[in-house]
Amino acid sequence: MLGPAAVRLTAVAVLLSCQAAAAAANPRSDVLRAEASRHIYNLDHDEGIATFRQAIAADPLDAAAYRGLATGLWLSITLRRGNMTVDDYLGRVSKPSTIQTPPPPELTAAFKAALDQAIALARKRLDKSPNDADAHFQLGAAVGLRASYAATVDGTAMSALRAAREAYDQHEQVLALDPRRKDAGLIVGTYRYLVAALSLPVRWMAYVVGFGGGKERGVAMIEEAAAYPGDNQDDAKFALILIYNRERQYDNALKTLASVRERYPRNRLVWLETGATLIRAGRPADAERFLNEGLARMDGDRRERMFGEEALWYYKRGLARSALGRVADAEADLRKSLSAEGRKWVHGRTHLELGKLAAKNNRAAARGEFQTAVNLCESDNDPGAVVEARRWLNTLK
Numbered sequence: 001m002l003g004p005a006a007v008r009l010t011a012v013a014v015l016l017s018c019q020a021a022a023a024a025a026n027p028r029s030d031v032l033r034a035e036a037s038r039h040i041y042n043l044d045h046d047e048g049i050a051t052f053r054q055a056i057a058a059d060p061l062d063a064a065a066y067r068g069l070a071t072g073l074w075l076s077i078t079l080r081r082g083n084m085t086v087d088d089y090l091g092r093v094s095k096p097s098t099i100q101t102p103p104p105p106e107l108t109a110a111f112k113a114a115l116d117q118a119i120a121l122a123r124k125r126l127d128k129s130p131n132d133a134d135a136h137f138q139l140g141a142a143v144g145l146r147a148s149y150a151a152t153v154d155g156t157a158m159s160a161l162r163a164a165r166e167a168y169d170q171h172e173q174v175l176a177l178d179p180r181r182k183d184a185g186l187i188v189g190t191y192r193y194l195v196a197a198l199s200l201p202v203r204w205m206a207y208v209v210g211f212g213g214g215k216e217r218g219v220a221m222i223e224e225a226a227a228y229p230g231d232n233q234d235d236a237k238f239a240l241i242l243i244y245n246r247e248r249q250y251d252n253a254l255k256t257l258a259s260v261r262e263r264y265p266r267n268r269l270v271w272l273e274t275g276a277t278l279i280r281a282g283r284p285a286d287a288e289r290f291l292n293e294g295l296a297r298m299d300g301d302r303r304e305r306m307f308g309e310e311a312l313w314y315y316k317r318g319l320a321r322s323a324l325g326r327v328a329d330a331e332a333d334l335r336k337s338l339s340a341e342g343r344k345w346v347h348g349r350t351h352l353e354l355g356k357l358a359a360k361n362n363r364a365a366a367r368g369e370f371q372t373a374v375n376l377c378e379s380d381n382d383p384g385a386v387v388e389a390r391r392w393l394n395t396l397k
Contacts, residue, residue: 026059033068034231040072041234042266043303045079048072063125063138066118067145073111074149077103082307082343083152086242086273103153111149118142133177137184140170141232144187164191182221183230189221190239219243226256234263241273250281268297269306275316284323291317311342315350322353331357345385348376352389363396370396 032055039048049072055065078084080103102108122139129135144167150160168191174184196215222243226236237256244253257274264270271294278287295313298305306312318333330353337350355369373389 026062029055029059029062029065032058033062033065036068036072037231037234038264040068040075041264043269044266045072045076045304049076061121063118063121063142066114066121067138067142070111070114070118070142070145073107073114074145074153077107077111077153079304079306081153082309084269084306085312086245086276087312089242090246115142115146115149119146131177133174133181136170136173136177137181140167140174140184140187143167143170181230182224182228183232183236184225185221185228186225186232186236186239189218189225191218192221193218193243219247234260241277245277245280248280250277253277254281268294268301269309271297272309272313272316275320279316279319279323282323284320287320288317288324291320308340308342308346311337311340311346311350313337314340315342315346315353318350318353322357327357344376344380345382348373348380348382348389349385351376352385352392355389355392359392359396367393367396 032051036048036051036055039045039051049069052065052069052072055062056069059065075084080101119139119142122135122142125132125135126139143163147160147163147167150156150163154160167187171184171187174181175188192214196218219240222236222239226233226240228236237260240256241253241260244250244256254274254277257270257277260267261270261274271290275287275291275294278284278290291313295317298309298313314333314337318330318337321333322330324330334350334354334357338347351369352373355366355373358366358369370389370393374386374393377383377385377389
């Protein structure tokens with residue numbers, strides 16, 4: 001029972017890296033960590049990783065610098081795997097992936113070395129000062145990153161659960177020692193929100209192992225973290241984008257996305273998320289406008305792309321154009337999506353949409369599209385799309 005629950009509990013921690021928290025570090029390291037985080041959020045991962053290494057050189061005892069380096073390496077892995085979007089964590093796709101190429105061994109080794117050092121430094125600091133709120137924060141953020149990696153890369157649910165529980169406990173301790181540290185509410189609030197969303201039996205199991213619940217309180221804590229002038233403020237905003245989409249609070253999600261676009265104009269994926277949110281909000285014309293702009297940004301961007309990114313862009317624009325009644329344009333985009341390398345669930349949902357377009361005029365073609373959608377989405381843990389495709393198949397009998 002706890003296996004799948006633990007995956008759900010830790011999945012959205014992909015947004016909770018808490019890259020650079022306030023710490024008693026060398027001032028030069030502080031500056032470099034802030035610069036590195038800006039690079040990471042702008043999708044300039046190589047520059048961000050290099051700058052975090054500079055921060056470590058400036059202060060080898062700064063746990064946040066090692067954690068920032070580990071975060072940059074982890075996000076490089078997730079970029080290669082293609083599970084960096086809200087769709088992966090809305091509940092319809094139940095796991096990040098089924099069959100994935102393992103990350104390069106040198107990248108994995110570098111991540112684990114940096115994270116182990118961050119945790120060791122935080123524990124050493126706590127041994128000397130058990131009531132140091134920031135030391136508890138550093139440790140909680142580091143083991144929280146370990147939970148994120150275990151859930152999104154290793155797929156080891158129990159390891160993720162153990163790390164998540166320690167992260168939660170450490171940041172609850174931060175709030176007990178210093179209630180002004182609203183940044184600690186990000187991890188605590190997120191897990192409270194997630195526990196509240198679990199089924200009743202699993203929720204009770206989460207309470208037994210030490211997690212608190214309460215959806216409204218959890219969201220409020222994350223909102224407080226997003227308003228707090230701390231270095232994990234942007235992490236909280238990204239978490240809210242996901243949560244507001246899950247809760248269908250699309251206006252709040254779009255408002256948050258606007259602030260992130262302004263702050264990180266080189267992050268083309270924020271334009272993708274804006275278009276996807278507008279589609280969910282029933283605003284396809286606005287969605288197409290943002291997706292057009294985002295596609296233009298992608299076409300002119302020579303940096304590394306997320307695995308399956310082009311397929312996802314065209315799938316989303318195809319959805320918007322279909323909702324606008326522009327069948328030929330929608331089909332053209334959906335065919336482009338299928339011609340590009342992509343995640344199986346993306347191609348599966350693309351076939352689902354093509355089936356819908358064909359259902360009125362070519363029932364045989366529609367059946368083929370829906371069956372292909374079922375096969376692809378079943379193979380990539382997308383049960384929601386499987387149910388929808390089968391429902392459409394039943395209408396064609």
